[in-house]
Amino acid sequence: MDDGDFAFQPGNPPLTYPRYSPVFHRLRLPAAASATRLRRPIHSMRKPQPDLIAFSLLLLSCALIAWTGTAGPVFAESFWTGLEDWQTSIAAVIALLAAYLAARPVYRQLAEQRRQSAAAAVSMIVKAAVSLEEERDIIRKAVDDLRIDRLLWEYDELSWHDIYSSWPEDAFGLMTVCDTALRSVRLYAERNPDASATQRCRVEAIAALEQLRAGLTDLVTIMRQQTSGLSYEEGEEDIPVKEHQTRRQEVNVKDERWRIAAHGLDIALSMEIANVWRRIRQLESIAIGAFE
Structure with missing residues (x-):
């Protein structure tokens, strides 16, 4: 033992x-x-990677093509003699299959990059949409605040000696609204210098606001000229009496022009906002892989 x-x-x-x-x-x-x-x-028991399979098929196709070109048909004088005419075609098919398998990871990577790019673009374009919406709100607020019907009625119907101190203040308040709207619209116009329908509407709205403000300034000057007097030492000048009525009628035209221009800008902004949000929804679909 x-x-x-x-x-x-x-x-x-x-x-x-x-x-x-x-x-x-x-x-x-x-x-x-x-x-x-x-x-x-x-x-060690995993399946071979697609890249290895593609490389193997590509190597096999190259071997078949090289053999056919140097040693003649692989299947000659054998049971598979009938396939000798198809050796080149078979090698080409194998090469195409190898190329397809090799390209699949590349396509997946490109699709992933496309989704990432779409996701990054969404945040930037959303900011553009929000900016357009803010601009439209500014225009709409200016239209609501610049209602001069009552101011013009007081100018035409009431005694200037009763309102000469309050009416100019009300007019100056409306001119301040014009100045605020002008600064905003000019800023948006500077940020969007390229020619477009929206930009043309901005330019028209700016011109209409400037004219309306000038018209209100003329009416204040005329009223002060006829009542409390102007500050000539500060550079103020009289408006000829024969132009008083003409300046008053021009304010109506300028007010109408402003409202038409504001309405056109509102429509242009709304259309651009709709287009931007439509693009955002498309990019969101790409980002979540809905188009894959």
């Missing part, structure tokens, strides 16, 4: 062997081998 048999006899005390002992290695070898098998990498 050897040492190994004695070690496994019932009732015998367990034996301790040094690591250099042959018995130790004989007893430990199965466990070590089992552990080695358990520690075998899982990735």
Whole structure:
């Protein structure tokens, strides 16, 4: 009976062997081998990568083409003799298949880049849409605030000596509204220098506001000229009396021009806003992969 048999006899005390002992290695070898098998990498059983498959097919097609050009048909004088006329075509098909498999990761990467670009563009275009909406709100507020019907009625119907102190203040308030709207519209026009329908409407609205403000200034000058007097030392000048009625009628024309220009700008902005939001929705669909 050897040492190994004695070690496994019932009732015998367990034996301790040094690591250099042959018995130790004989007893430990199965466990070590089992552990080695358990520690075998899982990735060794994975399927080959598409890039490796594509490269293999491409290499096979090149080999077939090279063989056909140097040694003649691969299937000549064999059971597959009938295929010798198709060897080049088969190699071409294999090459196309390899190219397709190799291009698939590239297409996926391009699609992912397209989604990322769309997502990045959405945030920028949303800011443009919000800016257009803010501009439209400014125009609409200016239209609501620049209602001069009552002011003109007081100018035409009431005694100037009763309103000469309050009426100019009301007119100056409307001129302040004009100045505020002009600053905003000019700023938007500077930010969008390219020629477009919306930009043309901005230019027209700016010109109409400037004329309306000038018309209100003329009426204030005429009233002060006839009542409290002008500040000639500050450079104010009289308006000839024969032009008073003409200047008053021109204000009606200028007010109508402003309202038409504001309405046109409102429509142009609304159309541009709708187009921008339509583009945003398209980019959002691309970003979430709806078009893939």
